[in-house]
Amino acid sequence: MDKETRTESRDKKRTVVIGISGASGIIYGIRTVKALKELGYKTEVILSKEAKKVAKIECDIDLDSFFKAQDSIIYDEDQIEAPPSSSSHIVETRGMVIVPCSIKTLAEIANGIASNLLSRTALNFLRVRKRLILVIRETPLGTIELQNALKVSKAGGIIMPASPAFYHSPQGVDDLINFVVGKILDLLKISNSLYKHWHTVTANHIPCDQTS
């Protein structure tokens, strides 16, 4: 392998594909990309049409401008001809995270429906047995959603509900977000100090008997 090919392969291993779909919790996707950039990782971001709408409603943010500022490579869901559509493009990457992952996108992946670049790329990751993490926010989950989640899990994907813990004494919303983002990075085998891991937690109880 020549030097140029080696460098390209090393770069790809420091690339994470991020899918953002139109579920609540767009902030998790935003913070994941920010954390990866801070840790020296590149991101290729695939945005669904609905994600852009939900981002406006939830965060009053334009996702294209935001991710451009993070130096991400950005694709829209209808760019089906874009590089992540090809399994050879993704094979060297670190993995793919869809965060947040809507129930619609979960259903498409579970049933092999590659209707846009987001579900097509996720199916590619499963086909080549690369790490795929779906961060679903929906609650409660009905039988259909649970069956779809099981299908993806059986196919090798990881279903990660966006459910922050409380054992690490969170001091506010930021701590709860960082817990979820830290868990995503753990699953990508990227060491991080975004939350206090279980073995480092010391007793510092949150006031469970107070309402504010």
Ligand SMILES: Cc1cc2nc3c(=O)[nH]c(=O)nc-3n(C[C@H](O)[C@H](O)[C@H](O)COP(=O)(O)O)c2cc1C
């Ligand atoms: C403000 C808002 C919040 C939403 N939250 C969720 C959610 O948490 N989970 C979900 O599955 N769908 C949610 N939806 C509905 C999805 O946007 C909708 O099902 C959409 O078709 C998903 O498309 P996508 O997966 O291509 O992004 C929400 C929609 C809006 C407008």
